[in-house]
Amino acid sequence: MLRVESICKTFNAGTVNEKTALNNLSLVMNDGDFATIVGSNGAGKSTLFNAIAGLFYCDEGAIYLDDTDLTYLPEYKRSRIIGRLFQDPMKGTAPHMTIEENLALAYLRSSTDGVKGLFCRMSKANKALFQERLSQLNMGLEDRMKQPVGLLSGGQRQALTLMMATLVAPKLLLLDEHTAALDPATAEKVLEITKTVVQTHNITTLMVTHNMTHALELGNRTLMMDSGKIILDIAGDKRNGLTVDDLLKQFQVGTGKALDNDRILLSD
Incomplete structure (x- = not known):
């Protein structure tokens, strides 16, 4: 491997x-x-x-x-x-973008046509996928998808970063x-x-x-x-x-x- x-x-x-x-x-x-x-x-x-x-x-x-x-x-x-998480919870996310937008960027790993693919993939099905994955964290983030990531606590942000790193399973x-x-x-x-x-x-x-x-x-x-x-x-x-x-x-x-x-x- x-x-x-x-x-x-x-x-x-x-x-x-x-x-x-x-x-x-x-x-x-x-x-x-x-x-x-x-x-x-x-x-x-x-x-x-x-x-x-x-x-x-x-x-x-x-x-x-x-x-x-x-x-x-x-x-x-x-x-x-390759997915990676750092010690600093501030790394790995874009603080001024929403939770949903951060997850959409992470989802680009599954796209072969760059930014165009990002907008094509932001369908109701994608948003439902993001909510379903966030609900697994048991932190209530699935109800805050429109909020900027910069408002999250360190633990919430690190959990989100983990979700982003594995949204499309890395090798x-x-x-x-x-x-x-x-x-x-x-x-x-x-x-x-x-x-x-x-x-x-x-x-x-x-x-x-x-x-x-x-x-x-x-x-x-x-x-x-x-x-x-x-x-x-x-x-x-x-x-x-x-x-x-x-x-x-x-x-x-x-x-x-x-x-x-x-x-x-x-x-x-």
């Missing part, structure tokens, strides 16, 4: 600020896999997502999604098959700590919505999280990153019954150092 082959990325090469962000990293995700990713700040988690999404081209290596070579494919073309969904900026109760609600949407549409998913418990409970695989590499990839029986302490010990074995990120250690 997703093949990341020996990718490397160094920023500010040849300067005093040189930083190797991805170091010969390889990853294979099978169809329907849901993998959580944990690691300290600077481990390369968001950089990996940026490489897959096409924010930059890697210095070395290749990226494939099904039979499509993404390695040098522009970001806007990748966005047709790959990237969740970059998408609940980290929300209060605990709202974060749990958005997480439940996430699980339902991913399971319903069987979307191959990568989710960065700072919560070690979530990293072990969600999905079917847990990855740990450090210094631009994946140092642990655990699934199946080896993952079942694994505790947070076990995961921390695995990190120390893989890196030769203890995980010292307070944000991660205090989240459980």
Whole structure:
């Protein structure tokens, strides 16, 4: 499904600020896999997502999604098959446009004739689809489709962004700590919505999280990153019954150092 082959990325090469962000990293995700990713700040988690999404081209290596070579494919073309959510609820939506208009833009992923297709598709049936999908969030947004997105709370906006990213099911969904900026109760609600949407549409998913418990409970695989590499990839029986302490010990074995990120250690 997703093949990341020996990718490397160094920023500010040849300067005093040189930083190797991805170091010969390889990853294979099978169809329907849901993998959580944990690691300290600077481990390369968001950089990996940026490489897959096409924010930059890697210095070395290749990226494939099904039979499509993404390695040098522009970001806007990748966005047709890759959905992404960010930590900041303000990203991913147009605040001055209505909920309905935002969903219509997201629906463009299913169109092959650009903006013309958008207006052609804004039928009563499309609006009914939007309302039906919004009702699944249990936030009352289906009754507020004419309101600007900028009036929504952070949790409502993040849930809407998730709905937009999966309105036309992507081949790959990237969740970059998408609940980290929300209060605990709202974060749990958005997480439940996430699980339902991913399971319903069987979307191959990568989710960065700072919560070690979530990293072990969600999905079917847990990855740990450090210094631009994946140092642990655990699934199946080896993952079942694994505790947070076990995961921390695995990190120390893989890196030769203890995980010292307070944000991660205090989240459980």
